[in-house]
Amino acid sequence: MTNSSALISTIKKLETESLPLEVPAQQRATLLKEVDRYTDTFLNTLPQQKAYNKEGYERTEADDAFEINGDQIQLDDLIQLLQERVDNTGLNPASGGHLGYIPAGGIYTSALADYIAAVTNRYSGVFYASPGAVRIENVLIRWIGKLIGYSENFGGNITSGGSLANLISIAAARTAFKLKGVDIKSSVIYICQQAHHSILKALKLTGLDECIIRVIDLDPFYRMDLQILRKQIERDRAEGLRPFILFANAGSTDVGAVDPLEEMGTIAKEYQLWFHVDAAYGGFFLMTEEGRKKMKGINQADSVILDPHKGLFLPYGSGMVMVKNVQHLFEANNFDANYMQDSVGENFEYSPAQLSPELSRHFRGLRMWLPLKLHGPKPFAACLDEKILLARYFYEKVKKIGFQTGPEPDLSIVIFWYELTEGNANEYNKNIITKIQHDGRVFISSTLIKEKFLMRFAALSFRTHLKQVDLLLSLLEESVQK
Ligand SMILES: *Cc1c(COP(=O)(O)O)cnc(C)c1O
Numbered sequence: 460m461t462n463s464s465a466l467i468s469t470i471k472k473l474e475t476e477s478l479p480l481e482v483p484a485q486q487r488a489t490l491l492k493e494v495d496r497y498t499d500t501f502l503n504t505l506p507q508q509k510a511y512n513k514e515g516y517e518r519t520e521a522d523d524a525f526e527i528n529g530d531q532i533q534l535d536d537l538i539q540l541l542q543e544r545v546d547n548t549g550l551n552p553a554s555g556g557h558l559g560y561i562p563a564g565g566i567y568t569s570a571l572a573d574y575i576a577a578v579t580n581r582y583s584g585v586f587y588a589s590p591g592a593v594r595i596e597n598v599l600i601r602w603i604g605k606l607i608g609y610s611e612n613f614g615g616n617i618t619s620g621g622s623l624a625n626l627i628s629i630a631a632a633r634t635a636f637k638l639k640g641v642d643i644k645s646s647v648i649y650i651c652q653q654a655h656h657s658i659l660k661a662l663k664l665t666g667l668d669e670c671i672i673r674v675i676d677l678d679p680f681y682r683m684d685l686q687i688l689r690k691q692i693e694r695d696r697a698e699g700l701r702p703f704i705l706f707a708n709a710g711s712t713d714v715g716a717v718d719p720l721e722e723m724g725t726i727a728k729e730y731q732l733w734f735h736v737d738a739a740y741g742g743f744f745l746m747t748e749e750g751r752k753k754m755k756g757i758n759q760a761d762s763v764i765l766d767p768h769k770g771l772f773l774p775y776g777s778g779m780v781m782v783k784n785v786q787h788l789f790e791a792n793n794f795d796a797n798y799m800q801d802s803v804g805e806n807f808e809y810s811p812a813q814l815s816p817e818l819s820r821h822f823r824g825l826r827m828w829l830p831l832k833l834h835g836p837k838p839f840a841a842c843l844d845e846k847i848l849l850a851r852y853f854y855e856k857v858k859k860i861g862f863q864t865g866p867e868p869d870l871s872i873v874i875f876w877y878e879l880t881e882g883n884a885n886e887y888n889k890n891i892i893t894k895i896q897h898d899g900r901v902f903i904s905s906t907l908i909k910e911k912f913l914m915r916f917a918a919l920s921f922r923t924h925l926k927q928v929d930l931l932l933s934l935l936e937e938s939v940q941k
Pocket residue numbers: 561619620621622623655657710711712737738739740766778
């Protein structure tokens with residue numbers, strides 16, 4: 460008895476100590492106001508903020524404040540730390556001046572949805588735990604399936620990003636082909652040099668990097684050369700090898716090139732390859748007429764990935780994998796566990812846990828669904844059309860001020876460089892980038908293709924408009940006049 464009362468008093472004591480974790484209503488209002496004040500100031504001052512800030516790379520004493528050391532710090536102090544040592548350093552993906560890599564989004568209504576999802580903390584991993592959350596995610600998957608042009612039996616998963624989506628696709632392909640260890644060395648993967656490195660990473664993670672990997676050359680438009688592809692497949696078959704996966708880009712990260720998907724789909728069917736389309740960058744252009752034209756044939760893909768945190772302007776943390784035959788996704792990922800026995804229900808909807816490696820997870824659907832419902836899909840499509848036209852505008856203008864360019868942009872990326880009659884052109888172009896990054900108002904990145912240093916213009920931020928493009932053009936013009 461005494462033992463039990465000691466136990467109870469210890470429990471009560473711990474309960475009291477843990478009380479701060481349940482924030483009382485009045486304090487919630489104060490905290491929220493402080494957060495709101497900070498995010499509001501952040502958004503209101505965005506036009507004056509740099510797109511790139513060289514600060515923050517050197518560790519300073521101020522960074523010591525990041526350490527978890529038992530101290531309790533006030534929210535306003537923490538916000539100040541974030542403002543100075545996080546939000547004021549490196550790249551600013553929220554800025555419309557971000558025209559490098561693949562620009563990011565961060566629409567406000569998505570952040571609000573994240574807030575709701577975090578507070579209510581629905582368990583979106585299995586249907587049994589939250590039929591509503593899973594239903595919302597499945598609605599989104601069906602919507603994307605329609606966008607791709609899948610007819611039925613397709614399935615998908617909302618992932619944390621494109622890299623995970625590529626990984627899940629590749630695992631599904633392996634399952635579909637019933638590939639065993641002994642088959643790996645004679646299975647052939649066809650990919651082009653412009654494939655995103657996350658695919659190679661996924662091959663490594665799945666052990667499929669031991670397949671024979673054929674890197675197919677590009678045509679002058681930086682798309683996979685299909686004549687070379689066909690010949691290579693024929694040769695491999697003649698040698699008794701087993702063609703396995705064909706990778707295509709629907710908007711390569713480097714130059715934005717869309718591979719000839721229609722023809723590649725035909726080839727994949729003819730030679731019984733798994734056809735994967737990496738549309739992480741380009742996928743949401745399917746919401747536009749121009750995009751649908753460019754990506755005609757994408758519906759033939761066995762798997763497609765898209766990144767809502769790119770083309771749908773969501774904050775980081777949203778990718779999607781779509782598989783034409785959901786069975787492959789299910790077989791690759793589904794596991795039964797005894798403690799999940801209650802989760803088998805009658806109103807069957809696929810659960811994210813059955814179609815992906817994850818179990819407990821963020822209710823990711825809400826951050827995508829709420830903005831689409833609140834704004835309707837129209838402004839998203841308009842914003843994407845605007846980006847296509849901004850790229851065309853930039854493409855014409857940059858030529859006029861003396862730069863060389865790659866092919867006309869398929870979507871919203873333009874590669875360009877300054878040609879020199881004598882001297883080191885790569886150094887010269889690198890200098891231009893350095894100057895622009897130093898200025899910081901806009902940010903562009905570069906790439907290297909066949910040893911040539913190329914600058915990239917990439918429009919995908921919903922905050923990028925004519926104003927930022929004109930600013931970049933004027934900086935470029937200045938840089939070559941000097
Ligand atoms: C961004 C990108 C990826 C990787 O996606 P993450 O969301 O960064 O993991 C894969 N493929 C292409 C073409 C991309 O642009």
